[in-house]
Amino acid sequence: MARGEFCCTENVIHEGAVAQVRAAMHEAAALDTVAGFFRVLGDGTRMRIISALLVRELCVCDIAAALGMTKSAVSHQLGTLRAARLVKCRREGKSVFYSIADDHVIKMLEGGLEHVHE
Amino acid sequence: MARGEFCCTENVIHEGAVAQVRAAMHEAAALDTVAGFFRVLGDGTRMRIISALLVRELCVCDIAAALGMTKSAVSHQLGTLRAARLVKCRREGKSVFYSIADDHVIKMLEGGLEHVHE
DNA sequence: CAAACGATTGAACAACCGTTCAACTGATAT
DNA sequence: ATATCAGTTGAACGGTTGTTCAATCGTTTG
Numbered sequence: 001m002a003r004g005e006f007c008c009t010e011n012v013i014h015e016g017a018v019a020q021v022r023a024a025m026h027e028a029a030a031l032d033t034v035a036g037f038f039r040v041l042g043d044g045t046r047m048r049i050i051s052a053l054l055v056r057e058l059c060v061c062d063i064a065a066a067l068g069m070t071k072s073a074v075s076h077q078l079g080t081l082r083a084a085r086l087v088k089c090r091r092e093g094k095s096v097f098y099s100i101a102d103d104h105v106i107k108m109l110e111g112g113l114e115h116v117h118e
Numbered sequence: 119m120a121r122g123e124f125c126c127t128e129n130v131i132h133e134g135a136v137a138q139v140r141a142a143m144h145e146a147a148a149l150d151t152v153a154g155f156f157r158v159l160g161d162g163t164r165m166r167i168i169s170a171l172l173v174r175e176l177c178v179c180d181i182a183a184a185l186g187m188t189k190s191a192v193s194h195q196l197g198t199l200r201a202a203r204l205v206k207c208r209r210e211g212k213s214v215f216y217s218i219a220d221d222h223v224i225k226m227l228e229g230g231l232e233h234v235h236e
Numbered sequence: 237c238a239a240a241c242g243a244t245t246g247a248a249c250a251a252c253c254g255t256t257c258a259a260c261t262g263a264t265a266t
Numbered sequence: 267a268t269a270t271c272a273g274t275t276g277a278a279c280g281g282t283t284g285t286t287c288a289a290t291c292g293t294t295t296g
Binding site: 013014017018020021022024025026028030031032033034035036037038039040041042043044046047048051052054055056058059061062065066085095104105107108109111112113114115116 | 131132135136138139140142143144146148149150151152153154155156157158159160161162164165166169170172173174176177179180183184203213222223225226227229230231232233234
């Protein structure tokens with residue numbers, strides 16, 4: 001009886017199942033990347049920023065006004081959203097205008113709303 | 119010149135834009151709910167559990183074995199996934215078997231993988 | 237150039253979250 | 267009933283993370 005070095009007390013309940021899953025499931029590194037992407041969407045402030053930018057392009061000051069937050073807090077979150085390629089920005093004079101990077105984000109938010117409305 | 123009580127230094131840059139966004143964007147409460155849903159997906163361990171359960175139904179001990187984690191850590195995360203209605207469970211003797219709650223989760227994970235692969 | 241303003245950045249603090257450890261529950265078998 | 271095993275739960279610890287505050291950058295204007 002082969003014993004794994006990983007399980008709870010002594011041995012695995014269903015060795016076949018564990019081996020099958022280990023071979024078939026996605027790589028941990030890829031899943032961590034996807035988790036990192038979802039983590040960016042997993043914040044109320046960032047979600048509100050995205051929702052605002054879905055209406056129209058906005059500068060940082062206007063986002064802060066619409067959300068009732070400081071420019072600094074908003075800018076920090078915009079940095080996170082930009083790093084995740086969820087939003088893009090464009091400078092115009094002293095202002096920086098942000099908008100949704102691609103419509104892939106929209107489908108993601110819709111999917112999330114679907115899961116919640118049930 | 120009407121002044122809002124919310125902006126950065128003194129006044130809003132584009133009042134019309136702010137008013138439009140405030141009226142058209144989703145409610146903060148709904149966005150918080152969606153954010154909470156995405157936050158559950160925003161963890162590498164939970165993502166690996168989901169990926170494992172996409173292969174086949176598994177008991178807690180086997181998930182722990184497949185992931186190289188303790189039963190306790192896995193059970194805590196399964197509780198989070200269950201609360202978010204992402205997985206469901208079924209008791210069979212001493213074991214508890216977990217599986218994906220609905221195929222809505224699958225589309226969500228695929229969407230996330232798409233965004234990463236680009 | 238200097239002042240003003242929109243925006244960014246870094247440090248610091250508090251709140252949140254994942255893992256560990258230990259105690260406990262529920263079910264099966266002796 | 268007692269023991270054993272799968273699983274759950276709660277407290278605690280450490281790491282992460284969001285907001286605040288202050289300082290700074292970049293651009294425009296006087």
